[in-house]
Amino acid sequence: MSGGVDSSVAALLLKQQGHDIVGAYMKNWINEDNVIGHCPWMQDIEDARAVCDRLGIEFRVVNLMQDYRERVVSYLLDGYKRGLTPNPDIMCNREIKFGVFRQWARDHGFDAVATGHYARRTELADGQFALIEGADKNKDQSYFLTLLNQAQLADARFPIGHIPKPDLRRLAAEAGLPTAAKKDSQGICFIGEVKMQDFLRQYVPDQPGPILRATDGREVGRHPGLHYYTIGQRKGIGVPSNTDNQAYVVVGKRADDNALLVAFDAADAPGLFQTExxxxxxxWNASPVTSVQRLEGRVRYRDPRVAIEFIPEGGNTALVRFEEPQRGLASGQILAIHDGERLLGGGVYI
Structure with a gap:
């Protein structure tokens, strides 16, 4: 339980269904390094506790701070130092929520871990489980579960995946849950309302370099460090285009000379769009795809599924060809692979 309305209603529904449940807050981050930003973990714990009191269930706080630093924060910082664009939320779900925390639950006699994700899980005829998008497409969070395996999915429960968000808030209000009107949280998974740039500034030293125009190599400015930027970024570059109705966009990060490459945001911007x-x-949370297949991919959270040709290359790698060019694909980000609404698995952009 995160202290938000989604996990609160998940607990409510499980209680109504007759399950024997315990609410648990994963204490992963307390902003002990004084990173700029609001990290409301104390309020979240009190909100989660209040919901459990209302439901008449036990509440526990599980300290996973060391595991979170080792498995998520280290992954995040190492990725940015190497010029990648990591996804800490996906890694948090695989390594912490359905990794370390799942093992803690099993060690303490629990059969499953339920969360407030907008996703669905269905049992197949062969006893395996399928991961399905949430019914509310505006809130679907299946993308953040892309790297779960079948064993993790077997122990997962998503009680609210079939409920539209307005109905969920209504259920919370009718049950008198203290979190019924609480705003949804934004920010790094369990780090709180901390801007990524502020977080990186605390842990990754600045390494200034040139901003070059990709079309002709002309220097148009300076940047504080490549780790502050990602492919496709328009805001925060800090360089005016000096051209009417044109804006610069990041199209590349070159490690050998520490150069940030920009171009005008257009279909012909070098490196901005990719067809493969x-x-x-x-x-995979399903049987691995081992032959060439026509599937669908979600290139980032909130983007629609797009048609792809999936071409396995062995060694846990594959070539993915897009039917339509895709914008701003950055190394380190995650591609979710779908067969319709069913999420089969995913991989990391090279």
Whole structure:
């Protein structure tokens, strides 16, 4: 339980269904390094506790701070130092929520871990489980579960995946849950309302370099460090285009001379759009795709599924060809692989 309305209603529904449940807050981050930003973990714990009191269930706080630093924060910072664009939320779900925390639950005699994700899980005829998008497409969070495996999915429960968000808030209000009107949280998974740039500034030293125009190599400015930027970024570059109705966009990060490459945001901007990409570290929650197939991919959270040709290359890597060019694909980000609403797995952009 995060202290938000989604996990609160998840607990409510499980209680109504007759399950024997315990509410648990994963204490992963307390902003002990004084990173700029609001990290409301104390309020979240009190809100989660209040919901459990209302439901008449036990509440526990599980300290996973060391595991979170080792498995998520280290991954995040190492990725940015190497010029990648990591996804800490996906890694948090795989390594912490359905990793370390799932193991803690099993060690303490629990059968499953339920969360407030907008996703659905269905049992198949062969006893395996399928991961399905949430019914409310505006709130679907299946993308953040892309790297779960079948064993993790078997122990997962998503009680609210079939409920539209307005109905969920109504259920919370009718049950008198203290979180019924609480705003949804934004920010890094369990780090709180901390801007990524402020977080990186605390841990990754600045390494200034030139901002070059990709079309002709002309220097148009300076940047404080490549880790502050990602492919496709328009805001915060800090360089005016000096051209009417044109704006610069990041199209590349070059490690050998520490150069940030920009171009005017247009279909012909070099490196901005890609028709194919390679992915590595493939993880499946279903049977691995081992032959060339026409599937669908979600290139980032909130983007629609798009048609792809999936071409396995062995060694947990694959070539992915897009039917339509895709904008701003950055190394380190995650591609979710779908068969319709069913999420099969995913991989990391090379």
């Amino acid at each position: 990409v390679r992915v590595h570290s493939l993880q």
